[in-house]
Amino acid sequence: MTSHSGGDARISEHASAVAKSRGPVLLLILGAQFVVMVDASIVNVALARVQSSLGFSPAGVQAVVTAYATAFGGALILGGRIGDLVSHRRMFLIGMAGFVLTSAACGLAQDPTQLVIARAAQGLTAALLAPAALALLTTRFAEGPARNRALSQFAAISVLGFVGGLVLGGVLVDAFGWRAVFAINVPVGVTAVIAGIRALPPAARVPTRVDVLGAVLVTGAVALIVYAPSRGSESGFASPGFILPLAAGVVALALFVFWERRAKVPLVRLGMLRSRQLRTANLVMLTSGAMNGVGFLLSALYLQNGLGFSPALAGLGIAPMGLVGIVVGMLGSRVLGRLGVRITTTLATGLSAVAVALLALSMAPGGHYPLLLVGLIVMGLGFPLMSASSRVAASMGVADEEQGLAGGLGQTSFQVGTALGVAVLLTLAVDHSAGLGIPGPAATVAGYRLALLMMAAFGAAVAVLAGVGLRPTTREET
Incomplete structure (x- = not known):
């Protein structure tokens, strides 16, 4: 009887510690996600300087991006599942510490080979960190309004971090050189590790086999x-x-x-993959990745190649989308609460498709930035809400011990969508431009327009599938 009472007391103490830590944990996870998303975009701004400094070939410098994306996308499922097995707290701290070390290695690289290897290692550590961070949220905030609010803020900070990287990258490269885009991760990451040790309650060790x-x-x-x-x-x-x-x-x-x-x-309980809810949510996340990759890339290219913006000014031109994303982060949980997950995901995916179409229609040689800005603002409304609602859908009904895996699957879908979307649609844009036989920006912009319209059409089709594939919540059934 005494042993049973002692066990109950320990469980109660752990639950109380988790409840008290929710606020600090949310701030910690949002900060960590901001750093990861900044790093996902900030390097793109520095590639030209990296190429000239280390002697990369014009084609070879893309390996700096590809090495990270390949390692990150490839290891997300494994990272998420290991977090489930050894504790999300432990994996978050290991991942963040590794991210700090590999960021420092990137900043200290002296030749192309060293930088590519360090970037691959950085991608692996990010793959340990990202699903653990997401699982820390979904396991600490119960399914419903609290989780909706946390994931809405998570989605908004992701957009803000990515856009912030485009702006910050230009500033850092101009002021301190390309190594600064990696060095900035070190003090921020060390602070996150220290804060994580203090804010995250230790989890009991459970014997596991991988x-x-x-x-x-x-x-x-x-x-x-x-x-x-x-x-x-x-x-x-x-x-x-x-x-x-x-x-x-x-x-x-x-x-x-x-x-x-x-x-x-x-490693993976295949039964969970038979869930239509989970499959549909991952399809939406894959589409979200494609829309984000194509929308950001072609907007930045159009600002530079079509409107003559500098890289730094192009980053500032996209920044309003991130500011709108902050507002969506504050209001997203209310939308989810009023409309339910299925309707919100369907509408957000459709709105994102409209935003991409608006980008396409705003592009013209010698065009005007305010026209593009309309599409960017609508993107700022649709993209974070699409991301948040699909993450909520993917986490519904998933046990705490599989939340890391569910998060890893979703983030993998996003990465695969980004890789496929950018590669396929950018190639389509280039081929279409070349086939027109028109010299100058007119052909280039025509290729951008076609690629974006194709992406918008695909997004609209996925919005319909989301409405069919996701199960209605209680509010939607009444």
Whole structure:
């Protein structure tokens, strides 16, 4: 009886500690996500300086981006699942500490090989950090209004971080050089580690076994699938450079499923993938990744190639979208509460498709920035709400011990969507421009318009699928 009472007391104490830590944890996780998203965009601004400083070839410098994206996208599922097994707190702290060290290594790199290796390592540590951070939110905030509010703020800070990286990158590169875009992560990351040790209640150690073969197969499969589109955009989608890694990724994924069905302690419980709710939410997140990648990239390119903005001024031109995202973060949970997850996700996806179409229609040689600004503002309304509602949908009904895996799946879908969207649609834009036979910006802008309109059409179709595939919440049923 005494032992039972002691166990209950310990559980009660842990629950009380978790409840008290919610506010500090939310601030900590939002700060960590801001840093990760800043890093996702800030490097793009510095590529030209990196190329001239370290002697990269014009094509080779893209490896700085590809190495990070491949490692990050490939390891997200594994990172999320390990967090479920060894505790999200522990994985968050390890991931953040690793992110600090690898950021420092990037800033100290003396040649192209060192920087590419350091960027790949940085992507791996980010893949440990990101799903753990998301799981810390979903396990501390119960399904419903509290979680909706936290995930709305998480989505808004993601947009703000990405846009902030575009602006901050130009400032840092001009003032201190390209190494500063990596060095800035170090003091921020160290602060986050210290704050995490203090704010996150320790979790009990649970004996675990990791499915090593499953981990190797799924990480390799997703990494190859994320990597293949970048090769396709460079050498053509009918070339061996695209077909071979894509085929290898698909084969590795099939082997992973075969193995997981027979493993005594599988890395991923395949039963959860049969959930139509989870599949639909991940389709929306994949589309969100494609829309974000294509929308940001082509907006920045249009501002520079169509309107003559400098890279730094182009970043400032996109910044209003991030400011609108802050407002959405404050109001997103109210929208979810009033409309429910299914209707909100459907409307947000449709609104995002409209925003991308507005971007396309605003683009013209010698055009005007205020026209583009309308599309950017609508993007600021739709993108964060689409991200938040799909994350809420993906976390619904998922046990705490699988929230890391669910988060990793969602973030993987986003990364795959970004890689596919940018590679396929940018190639489409370039091919269309070349086929017009018109010299100058007119052909370039025509390619941008076509790519964005194709993305908008796909987004509209996914909005319909979201309305069909997501289950209604109690509010929507009444």
